[in-house]
Amino acid sequence: MLVDTCPRCGARAQFEVVWIGKPGSWSRERYPAALVCIACGSPVAGDVSERGHHILGLWADRVTGKEFPDVPRHIAETADEAHRCHSIKAYRAAVLLARSVIEATAKEKEITNGSLIKKIDEMFDRRLIREHVKDGAHEVRHLGNDMAHGDFIDPVDAEESGLILTLMSELLEEVFQSVARVQRARDLRAAKVTGSGA
Ligand SMILES: [Zn+2]
Known part of the structure:
Protein backbone atom coordinates (compact mmCIF):
# COMPACT_ATOMS: atom_id res chain seq x y z
CA MET A 1 0.00 0.00 0.00
CA LEU A 2 1.13 3.54 -0.66
CA VAL A 3 1.33 4.90 2.85
CA ASP A 4 3.66 7.61 4.05
CA THR A 5 3.69 10.71 6.22
CA CYS A 6 2.14 13.54 4.25
CA PRO A 7 4.44 16.59 4.12
CA ARG A 8 1.34 18.80 3.79
CA CYS A 9 -1.03 17.65 6.51
CA GLY A 10 1.42 15.66 8.62
CA ALA A 11 -0.88 12.62 8.77
CA ARG A 12 0.21 9.08 8.16
CA ALA A 13 -1.84 8.79 5.01
CA GLN A 14 -2.54 6.78 1.91
CA PHE A 15 -1.48 8.23 -1.42
CA GLU A 16 -2.70 7.89 -4.96
CA VAL A 17 -0.16 8.15 -7.77
CA VAL A 18 -1.50 10.44 -10.50
CA TRP A 19 1.59 10.73 -12.68
CA ILE A 20 4.91 8.91 -13.06
CA GLY A 21 7.82 10.42 -14.99
CA LYS A 22 11.05 8.99 -16.28
CA PRO A 23 13.84 8.21 -13.82
CA GLY A 24 16.64 10.75 -13.69
CA SER A 25 20.18 9.92 -14.69
CA TRP A 26 21.20 9.90 -11.02
CA SER A 27 19.03 6.91 -10.15
CA ARG A 28 17.36 4.37 -12.39
CA GLU A 29 15.21 2.99 -9.59
CA ARG A 30 13.62 6.26 -8.54
CA TYR A 31 10.77 7.52 -10.67
CA PRO A 32 9.62 11.09 -10.11
CA ALA A 33 5.90 11.15 -9.45
CA ALA A 34 2.95 13.32 -8.57
CA LEU A 35 0.81 11.92 -5.79
CA VAL A 36 -2.31 12.99 -3.97
CA CYS A 37 -2.74 12.59 -0.22
CA ILE A 38 -6.03 10.81 0.44
CA ALA A 39 -6.26 12.42 3.91
CA CYS A 40 -6.01 16.10 2.88
CA GLY A 41 -6.34 15.98 -0.90
CA SER A 42 -3.10 17.90 -1.48
CA PRO A 43 -0.82 17.11 -4.39
CA VAL A 44 2.65 16.04 -3.30
CA ALA A 45 5.74 15.41 -5.42
CA GLY A 46 7.95 12.43 -4.68
CA ASP A 47 9.88 9.41 -5.91
CA VAL A 48 8.24 6.05 -6.46
CA SER A 49 9.36 2.63 -7.60
CA GLU A 50 8.80 1.52 -11.17
CA ARG A 51 5.03 1.35 -11.83
CA GLY A 52 4.43 3.26 -8.58
CA HIS A 53 3.95 0.34 -6.21
CA HIS A 54 6.11 1.89 -3.51
CA ILE A 55 6.82 5.41 -2.30
CA LEU A 56 10.58 5.91 -2.06
CA GLY A 57 10.37 9.42 -0.70
CA LEU A 58 8.07 12.41 -0.63
CA TRP A 59 9.44 15.88 -1.16
CA ALA A 60 8.80 18.07 1.80
CA ASP A 61 8.05 21.40 0.24
CA ARG A 62 6.81 22.76 3.50
CA VAL A 63 9.29 22.90 6.33
CA THR A 64 8.25 23.30 9.92
CA GLY A 65 10.28 24.95 12.63
CA LYS A 66 9.65 25.78 16.24
CA GLU A 67 9.46 29.11 18.02
CA PHE A 68 11.27 29.86 21.27
CA PRO A 69 9.92 33.28 22.29
CA ASP A 70 11.97 33.83 25.44
CA VAL A 71 15.26 32.53 24.07
CA PRO A 72 17.85 35.06 22.81
ZN1 LIG B 1 -2.08 15.09 3.52
Whole structure:
Protein backbone atom coordinates (compact mmCIF):
# COMPACT_ATOMS: atom_id res chain seq x y z
CA MET A 1 0.00 0.00 0.00
CA LEU A 2 1.13 3.54 -0.66
CA VAL A 3 1.33 4.90 2.85
CA ASP A 4 3.66 7.61 4.05
CA THR A 5 3.69 10.71 6.22
CA CYS A 6 2.14 13.54 4.25
CA PRO A 7 4.44 16.59 4.12
CA ARG A 8 1.34 18.80 3.79
CA CYS A 9 -1.03 17.65 6.51
CA GLY A 10 1.42 15.66 8.62
CA ALA A 11 -0.88 12.62 8.77
CA ARG A 12 0.21 9.08 8.16
CA ALA A 13 -1.84 8.79 5.01
CA GLN A 14 -2.54 6.78 1.91
CA PHE A 15 -1.48 8.23 -1.42
CA GLU A 16 -2.70 7.89 -4.96
CA VAL A 17 -0.16 8.15 -7.77
CA VAL A 18 -1.50 10.44 -10.50
CA TRP A 19 1.59 10.73 -12.68
CA ILE A 20 4.91 8.91 -13.06
CA GLY A 21 7.82 10.42 -14.99
CA LYS A 22 11.05 8.99 -16.28
CA PRO A 23 13.84 8.21 -13.82
CA GLY A 24 16.64 10.75 -13.69
CA SER A 25 20.18 9.92 -14.69
CA TRP A 26 21.20 9.90 -11.02
CA SER A 27 19.03 6.91 -10.15
CA ARG A 28 17.36 4.37 -12.39
CA GLU A 29 15.21 2.99 -9.59
CA ARG A 30 13.62 6.26 -8.54
CA TYR A 31 10.77 7.52 -10.67
CA PRO A 32 9.62 11.09 -10.11
CA ALA A 33 5.90 11.15 -9.45
CA ALA A 34 2.95 13.32 -8.57
CA LEU A 35 0.81 11.92 -5.79
CA VAL A 36 -2.31 12.99 -3.97
CA CYS A 37 -2.74 12.59 -0.22
CA ILE A 38 -6.03 10.81 0.44
CA ALA A 39 -6.26 12.42 3.91
CA CYS A 40 -6.01 16.10 2.88
CA GLY A 41 -6.34 15.98 -0.90
CA SER A 42 -3.10 17.90 -1.48
CA PRO A 43 -0.82 17.11 -4.39
CA VAL A 44 2.65 16.04 -3.30
CA ALA A 45 5.74 15.41 -5.42
CA GLY A 46 7.95 12.43 -4.68
CA ASP A 47 9.88 9.41 -5.91
CA VAL A 48 8.24 6.05 -6.46
CA SER A 49 9.36 2.63 -7.60
CA GLU A 50 8.80 1.52 -11.17
CA ARG A 51 5.03 1.35 -11.83
CA GLY A 52 4.43 3.26 -8.58
CA HIS A 53 3.95 0.34 -6.21
CA HIS A 54 6.11 1.89 -3.51
CA ILE A 55 6.82 5.41 -2.30
CA LEU A 56 10.58 5.91 -2.06
CA GLY A 57 10.37 9.42 -0.70
CA LEU A 58 8.07 12.41 -0.63
CA TRP A 59 9.44 15.88 -1.16
CA ALA A 60 8.80 18.07 1.80
CA ASP A 61 8.05 21.40 0.24
CA ARG A 62 6.81 22.76 3.50
CA VAL A 63 9.29 22.90 6.33
CA THR A 64 8.25 23.30 9.92
CA GLY A 65 10.28 24.95 12.63
CA LYS A 66 9.65 25.78 16.24
CA GLU A 67 9.46 29.11 18.02
CA PHE A 68 11.27 29.86 21.27
CA PRO A 69 9.92 33.28 22.29
CA ASP A 70 11.97 33.83 25.44
CA VAL A 71 15.26 32.53 24.07
CA PRO A 72 17.85 35.06 22.81
CA ARG A 73 17.26 35.57 19.14
CA HIS A 74 20.44 34.06 17.68
CA ILE A 75 19.96 30.90 19.73
CA ALA A 76 16.23 30.69 19.01
CA GLU A 77 16.88 30.98 15.29
CA THR A 78 19.43 28.17 15.37
CA ALA A 79 17.04 25.99 17.39
CA ASP A 80 14.27 26.72 14.88
CA GLU A 81 16.63 25.82 12.06
CA ALA A 82 17.41 22.50 13.76
CA HIS A 83 13.67 21.75 13.77
CA ARG A 84 13.35 22.73 10.12
CA CYS A 85 16.23 20.40 9.22
CA HIS A 86 14.45 17.59 11.07
CA SER A 87 11.24 18.26 9.17
CA ILE A 88 12.98 17.71 5.84
CA LYS A 89 14.77 14.60 7.17
CA ALA A 90 18.16 16.33 7.34
CA TYR A 91 18.82 14.54 10.64
CA ARG A 92 22.59 14.98 10.77
CA ALA A 93 22.22 18.72 10.27
CA ALA A 94 19.53 18.79 12.98
CA VAL A 95 21.84 17.08 15.48
CA LEU A 96 24.79 19.31 14.64
CA LEU A 97 22.67 22.43 15.09
CA ALA A 98 21.29 21.10 18.39
CA ARG A 99 24.87 20.74 19.62
CA SER A 100 25.57 24.34 18.56
CA VAL A 101 22.48 25.52 20.45
CA ILE A 102 23.79 23.95 23.66
CA GLU A 103 27.20 25.55 23.21
CA ALA A 104 25.63 28.94 22.44
CA THR A 105 23.42 28.66 25.54
CA ALA A 106 26.50 28.16 27.73
CA LYS A 107 28.17 31.13 26.04
CA GLU A 108 25.09 33.30 26.62
CA LYS A 109 25.51 32.53 30.33
CA GLU A 110 29.17 33.54 30.06
CA ILE A 111 30.47 30.01 30.28
CA THR A 112 33.11 30.07 27.59
CA ASN A 113 36.08 28.09 28.83
CA GLY A 114 37.01 24.52 28.04
CA SER A 115 35.31 21.76 26.14
CA LEU A 116 31.58 21.36 25.73
CA ILE A 117 31.66 18.67 28.46
CA LYS A 118 32.97 21.24 30.94
CA LYS A 119 30.52 23.89 29.79
CA ILE A 120 27.53 21.61 30.29
CA ASP A 121 28.80 20.56 33.72
CA GLU A 122 29.32 24.20 34.65
CA MET A 123 25.73 25.06 33.71
CA PHE A 124 24.72 22.36 36.20
CA ASP A 125 27.21 23.50 38.86
CA ARG A 126 25.84 27.03 38.57
CA ARG A 127 22.30 25.64 39.01
CA LEU A 128 21.15 26.86 35.62
CA ILE A 129 19.93 23.34 34.81
CA ARG A 130 18.79 20.32 36.77
CA GLU A 131 20.65 17.03 36.68
CA HIS A 132 18.49 15.21 34.11
CA VAL A 133 18.62 18.24 31.78
CA LYS A 134 22.40 18.20 32.11
CA ASP A 135 22.42 14.49 31.24
CA GLY A 136 20.22 15.22 28.22
CA ALA A 137 22.61 17.93 27.06
CA HIS A 138 25.45 15.42 27.30
CA GLU A 139 23.49 13.03 25.06
CA VAL A 140 23.18 15.78 22.44
CA ARG A 141 26.89 16.42 22.82
CA HIS A 142 27.78 12.72 22.36
CA LEU A 143 25.94 12.37 19.07
CA GLY A 144 26.85 15.86 17.87
CA ASN A 145 30.54 15.33 18.66
CA ASP A 146 30.77 12.19 16.55
CA MET A 147 29.56 14.17 13.61
CA ALA A 148 31.46 17.36 14.33
CA HIS A 149 34.61 15.23 14.19
CA GLY A 150 33.72 13.67 10.89
CA ASP A 151 32.45 10.30 12.12
CA PHE A 152 29.42 9.80 9.93
CA ILE A 153 29.56 6.02 10.22
CA ASP A 154 26.16 5.53 11.77
CA PRO A 155 23.30 7.28 10.05
CA VAL A 156 21.00 9.25 12.33
CA ASP A 157 17.38 8.09 12.20
CA ALA A 158 14.22 10.10 12.68
CA GLU A 159 13.64 8.86 16.23
CA GLU A 160 17.16 9.75 17.34
CA SER A 161 17.00 13.18 15.75
CA GLY A 162 13.57 13.85 17.29
CA LEU A 163 14.83 12.85 20.73
CA ILE A 164 17.90 15.07 20.42
CA LEU A 165 15.68 18.03 19.52
CA THR A 166 13.47 17.35 22.53
CA LEU A 167 16.52 17.33 24.81
CA MET A 168 17.73 20.56 23.21
CA SER A 169 14.31 22.15 23.76
CA GLU A 170 14.31 21.05 27.40
CA LEU A 171 17.60 22.85 27.95
CA LEU A 172 16.20 26.05 26.39
CA GLU A 173 13.06 25.65 28.47
CA GLU A 174 15.10 25.33 31.64
CA VAL A 175 17.64 28.10 31.01
CA PHE A 176 15.42 30.72 29.34
CA GLN A 177 11.72 30.03 28.93
CA SER A 178 10.84 28.93 32.44
CA VAL A 179 12.92 31.73 33.97
CA ALA A 180 11.12 34.29 31.81
CA ARG A 181 7.72 32.91 32.89
CA VAL A 182 8.62 33.28 36.56
CA GLN A 183 9.77 36.84 35.90
CA ARG A 184 6.44 37.65 34.17
CA ALA A 185 4.55 36.33 37.18
CA ARG A 186 6.67 38.50 39.47
CA ASP A 187 6.13 41.56 37.28
CA LEU A 188 2.37 40.97 37.29
CA ARG A 189 2.32 40.66 41.07
CA ALA A 190 4.44 43.80 41.44
CA ALA A 191 2.11 45.71 39.09
CA LYS A 192 -0.91 44.64 41.17
CA VAL A 193 0.72 45.70 44.41
CA THR A 194 1.57 49.09 42.91
CA GLY A 195 -1.93 49.40 41.42
CA SER A 196 -3.68 48.69 44.74
CA GLY A 197 -1.37 50.98 46.63
CA ALA A 198 -0.51 48.15 49.06
ZN1 LIG B 1 -2.08 15.09 3.52
